[in-house]
Amino acid sequence: MGYEKTLKLEHRGMRAMLPEVKRNAGADLDVRDFFPSGNDVLDRWRLRRFREYQSYGFPVWRRVGLTSFEPPRVEGYRGLENIDEEGLALLEELDFEGSDRKFVLMADVFSMAGEYVVVSSPQEKVVVEVDQDVANSLLDLRGGDLTLVRIVRRERFVGNLRVKVREKARFKLVNLHLVGKGGTSIDNVFLDVETGASVEVYDFYSGGRVNVGFLAVRFSGEDATAKVRPYYAVSSGSATDVLYQMRFYGRRNEGTVDSKGVVTGESKVVFRGVLDILPGAKDTVAHQRNHTFLISGSAKAEAIPSLFVGENDVVASHAHSSSPLDETAVFYLMTRGCSETEARELLIKGTFEDLREELRNFELEAVLDHALEGLV
Amino acid sequence: MLLRVENLRASLVGSEKLILKGVNLEMGFGEVHVLMGPNGSGKSTLANVIVGNPKFKVVSGDILFEGESILNAKPHERVAKGIFMTFQSPVEVDGVRLKQLLLTSYRKIHGDDSSFYQLEREMKRLAEELGLRPEFFDRFVNVGFSGGEKKKSEILQASFLKPKLLILDEIDSGLDVDALKLVLKMVNALREQGTSLLIITHYTRILEHLDVNKVHVYLDGKIVASGDKWLAYEVEKSGYALVGER
Numbered sequence: 124m125g126y127e128k129t130l131k132l133e134h135r136g137m138r139a140m141l142p143e144v145k146r147n148a149g150a151d152l153d154v155r156d157f158f159p160s161g162n163d164v165l166d167r168w169r170l171r172r173f174r175e176y177q178s179y180g181f182p183v184w185r186r187v188g189l190t191s192f193e194p195p196r197v198e199g200y201r202g203l204e205n206i207d208e209e210g211l212a213l214l215e216e217l218d219f220e221g222s223d224r225k226f227v228l229m230a231d232v233f234s235m236a237g238e239y240v241v242v243s244s245p246q247e248k249v250v251v252e253v254d255q256d257v258a259n260s261l262l263d264l265r266g267g268d269l270t271l272v273r274i275v276r277r278e279r280f281v282g283n284l285r286v287k288v289r290e291k292a293r294f295k296l297v298n299l300h301l302v303g304k305g306g307t308s309i310d311n312v313f314l315d316v317e318t319g320a321s322v323e324v325y326d327f328y329s330g331g332r333v334n335v336g337f338l339a340v341r342f343s344g345e346d347a348t349a350k351v352r353p354y355y356a357v358s359s360g361s362a363t364d365v366l367y368q369m370r371f372y373g374r375r376n377e378g379t380v381d382s383k384g385v386v387t388g389e390s391k392v393v394f395r396g397v398l399d400i401l402p403g404a405k406d407t408v409a410h411q412r413n414h415t416f417l418i419s420g421s422a423k424a425e426a427i428p429s430l431f432v433g434e435n436d437v438v439a440s441h442a443h444s445s446s447p448l449d450e451t452a453v454f455y456l457m458t459r460g461c462s463e464t465e466a467r468e469l470l471i472k473g474t475f476e477d478l479r480e481e482l483r484n485f486e487l488e489a490v491l492d493h494a495l496e497g498l499v
Numbered sequence: 500m501l502l503r504v505e506n507l508r509a510s511l512v513g514s515e516k517l518i519l520k521g522v523n524l525e526m527g528f529g530e531v532h533v534l535m536g537p538n539g540s541g542k543s544t545l546a547n548v549i550v551g552n553p554k555f556k557v558v559s560g561d562i563l564f565e566g567e568s569i570l571n572a573k574p575h576e577r578v579a580k581g582i583f584m585t586f587q588s589p590v591e592v593d594g595v596r597l598k599q600l601l602l603t604s605y606r607k608i609h610g611d612d613s614s615f616y617q618l619e620r621e622m623k624r625l626a627e628e629l630g631l632r633p634e635f636f637d638r639f640v641n642v643g644f645s646g647g648e649k650k651k652s653e654i655l656q657a658s659f660l661k662p663k664l665l666i667l668d669e670i671d672s673g674l675d676v677d678a679l680k681l682v683l684k685m686v687n688a689l690r691e692q693g694t695s696l697l698i699i700t701h702y703t704r705i706l707e708h709l710d711v712n713k714v715h716v717y718l719d720g721k722i723v724a725s726g727d728k729w730l731a732y733e734v735e736k737s738g739y740a741l742v743g744e745r
Contacts (some may be wrong), residue, residue, distance in 0.1 A: 460579065
């Protein structure tokens with residue numbers, strides 16, 4: 124079974140050739156790092172993926188300055204050890220390429236944290252702090268309403284999260300990446316959304332030297348909605364490269380990506396948005412929007428939007444922009460008694476106000492405030 | 500004397516062209532002054548220079564507030580001294596809630612003596628007077644506000660913060676008759692509490708609701724005539740140019 128490609132450049136039997144990713148043949152995990160899970164069915168699946176894993180080197184990502192990757196130290200297996208045949212079939216169904224296949228496979232084979240969970244309770248809220256460098260989770264949401272707050276507070280991180288949101292289920296994900304200074308984080312999230320389901324995502328990136336994020340929504344059914352709100356606070360010379368993909372298979376689905384963030388100092392953000400409306404996905408509504416506030420003259424923002432439309436009756440748009448803080452707003456706040464520094468701080472923090480409001484439900488605003496310290 | 504503007508000349512930063520060309524103005528405590536002039540004459544620039552907008556530079560002259568020059572004071576320091584301005588077109592401030600801004604501003608100007616509940620009660624009272632719902636304070640400042648709501652928000656902020664000098668830059672534009680009455684009721688209340696008012700306007704209708712000490716006609720960057728409220732009606736009848744020629 125093939126996996127969901129990040130870019131599927133095919134049209135009426137024609138296929139675009141993509142340039143090959145440059146790869147690095149440095150130190151890598153090997154068979155000595157393969158620890159049995161205690162679940163033979165799972166381990167056979169892991170071994171197959173391990174063989175594929177070995178066939179790739181680590182990608183060289185020049186845009187974020189990642190030319191080599193030091194693999195994490197693996198000390199055992201934890202993650203999907205309780206999975207059954209049904210769960211494995213779902214794993215296959217939710218197989219994907221992510222930001223790079225190598226890292227998706229790494230988390231599949233060598234995870235040290237994660238779980239396989241089937242959820243069908245009417246309403247549940249869960250806060251999970253990922254406590255290992257490599258994590259792999261699979262959620263099968265069979266109904267009801269689940270809110271998952273996932274906190275990644277690591278020096279180094281490679282992770283997968285796959286979620287099947289079945290018919291009419293509701294799923295909210297609050298995904299917080301708080302990477303330690305100098306660290307590298309690579310997170311791949313794949314959501315499959317069935318008929319009538321709804322998804323809401325708050326995805327926050329801060330810290331680290333290199334932060335790479337991938338989040339895909341696959342609309343496999345009809346009449347579903349997904350609202351994705353990415354946020355990023357990039358400082359201290361770090362680079363963040365995020366890709367948000369929505370692929371529409373069925374009819375009358377509605378997906379929006381509405382992103383904003385702040386970049387300071389010598390830092391950089393690369394924002395990629397892919398909206399892919401396949402033939403047959405009639406009456407799709409798909410929008411992506413991104414705005415970056417550049418707080419210093421040397422801060423950089425690069426936007427790479429892609430809109431693939433293979434169906435006539437759709438509404439689709441993308442808009443990307445960057446600007447310094449609005450000096451008129453700074454002055455306005457100063458005429459209300461704020462010093463210039465306070466005014467800028469209010470505006471920068473204001474960029475994340477909707478996220479803070481969401482975190483207030485879990486008394487986690489301090490986590491965000493801490494991450495934003497020193498941005499001004 | 501509360502405010503004394505002495506032969507003030509100012510231009511945009513980076514430009515040699517003067518916008519204020521020698522403005523002289525004196526306002527006593529508790530006084531109400533009206534500044535009238537045609538579009539583009541520099542009325543709003545004068546207001547912006549008084550509150551310290553960094554877009555403008557003072558070339559010569561001085562601004563004294565309660566006897567002290569404020570030319571070197573930053574905008575927030577001028578607010579702390581008691582100068583407040585309502586804007587003609589207030590900017591949208593995304594991500595900053597009105598309540599948050601009001602509480603921050605109040606404490607900066609008046610200190611921490613009042614409790615959160617006292618301040619919140621006062622906010623609600625003011626909102627009620629202006630016909631605004633309490634949820635108004637939870638909205639981001641001016642984001643998605645109608646023109647009337649923006650003006651109400653501005654006067655609400657002024658009423659809450661109780662400045663010594665309130666500069667109203669075209670507070671009456673874009674307001675319907677009922678909304679204007681509500682806004683001017685609050686302006687009058689501020690006046691009764693001792694706030695001095697400098698009102699920039701194009702219309703005489705504001706004079707029907709306010710007792711005014713002086714009306715100034717402002718042409719091409721300076722005040723060319725001053726008088727009582729009848730000067731405003733003369734302007735309305737004869738036009739700015741004729742009044743300026745007297």
